[in-house]
Amino acid sequence: MLDIRTELTTNPKEKPAVDELGFGHYFTDHMFIVEYTEGKGWHDAKITQYQPIPMYPSSMVFHYGQSVFEGLKAYKTVDGEVLLFRPDRNFARLNKSNERLVIPAIDEEFALEALKQLVSIDRDWVPNALGTSLYIRPFIIATEANLGVHPSKNYKFIIIMSPSGSYYKGGINPVKIMVEQQFVRAVKGGTGEAKTGGNYASALKGQEIAEKEGYAQTLWLDGKENKYVEEVGSMNIFFKINGTVITPELNGSILAGITRDSMIQVLKSKNVPVEERRISINEIVEASHNGTLEEVFGTGTAAVISPVGELKYLDEKLIINDGKIGEVSQMLYDTLTGIQNGTIEDTFGWTIKL
């Protein structure tokens, strides 16, 4: 395994107040960086001060979008311990994204070791108020200074960390979501399954339109037939219809969410019927009409669960569960956040204590 050089800052920052945290705005004192050079592999790993990095304007990431990223969290438990939630899954997914974007693989064990060292060093940055966490962003960017369209010969793999506030300050409020008709986020054969910048850039326009109409997010349909449900901006989506929980299967154009996988496992452990399969928007509209659409919720690292209270499709507004969080959603939220806070025993083996 590579050595990690540590250069601690001599100039630690003041920590922001807990209720000013928000999301993704403040960064901890340190970051991890390792370099890749063709022919040499990954080298020069270090933990150093969080600071600007000098980049040539010709760096490939600025032009050809060759980049991948991950998102996970560290939680402070009620006992003051720091837990990571399924970090191995994030590094495995990063390598899947790497494959699609023709970026060299990282050593997953080494990445986990680096992450543990980094979080330990900035341990005091993990906030401990209920619902808060330390958001962790590993990412890889193409740094070769060259305008030829080909896979870069140089990369940087960086981990930065941002203390983040509670997603649900005033309690869990269901969101309103709009089914996107004009724009497409991803298509089979494209990069939808990878966590790469282009997917998010592509989604901004639909998101903007939804927000203008008063919706929090867009629900994306498939790019071929504009018919099957895919996912929300940065969440997977679940529907409870007539007692069964249904989520779109991993079809190659949606992200394999780690929260999604965790939810499916929790549902199975509680004997709630759950199906991963193709589901059309028409099936959902029908279920709403005949009164069997019981709950809709998104899942993702940021919010854990985001219940959907209204779904707009074409000219119709489907109201779900009277705009209130459903029973299963609440149970899933309580179970997952309980495991993350250390108040519920982790029988799944998902958490890693630092």
Add this chain to the structure above:
Amino acid sequence: MLDIRTELTTNPKEKPAVDELGFGHYFTDHMFIVEYTEGKGWHDAKITQYQPIPMYPSSMVFHYGQSVFEGLKAYKTVDGEVLLFRPDRNFARLNKSNERLVIPAIDEEFALEALKQLVSIDRDWVPNALGTSLYIRPFIIATEANLGVHPSKNYKFIIIMSPSGSYYKGGINPVKIMVEQQFVRAVKGGTGEAKTGGNYASALKGQEIAEKEGYAQTLWLDGKENKYVEEVGSMNIFFKINGTVITPELNGSILAGITRDSMIQVLKSKNVPVEERRISINEIVEASHNGTLEEVFGTGTAAVISPVGELKYLDEKLIINDGKIGEVSQMLYDTLTGIQNGTIEDTFGWTIKL
């Protein structure tokens, strides 16, 4: 119009030898930068030394791919003058890309003025050997240091320039191109029509597979039906069938190439029948089988024209015009490069003299 501050380098670089130029590897002494801040607009325009820029690791372009770019060239004429080729079209297209990527518009006239000043300052960097040129890369990147998924509040618009060698050192050699079956570059409703990094990142994997099989590029089919011809990696595509030149219409998922548009105008001016329409890969295979597929060529700023000598589709290899450049391709190449070199009169009003 914004003022452009000029800080000339005190340390000009040595210019590389003409036959070492290649593409996109060397950069001139200067670059242009202007900043955008929400609420303030574009400000602080300057021409300064080409050098690394400090970027926060949380800059949005690294994570969410919010970036757009352009590519054009300056040519030295046989009389030693410097010409720009249709630069107004590039800045107009940049603004179309901006719109799709939710990036604020630039002032096209101001951008052209900045470009002229920059090229004038680095005028000695425009190489003058036959077939060489100064490649110009305007681009915009999202620089807000924030991990929320939303349009950035800060941007940099930068122009860098790279002297580039002759594309056809040993004469025009037709290339072999493979029709991509597994991967998709873009789909209607996606970002295919915009010049944004994600499209190129997405294309790397297909490109890699094509190269492993000995093909120079992939020909992309549409993302919905996998049936209609779209474009090549960084070129639009034309087919001459039974005397008529056909190119895919601008359908929302391909780039509106400026060379493509120029070729159509030249063809019309020479009374060669030309059609912009949907064309299926089957129509091309049939034309090859019945002997009416006369020429195939790609068009783009880099090569002007790239004749295709072989097209691989499924298990079949279509050989076009015995693997030699066709008459119309040659005429188009001679006309366009003649206008660019100043040896043919520019009756279209495409060139701007510095």
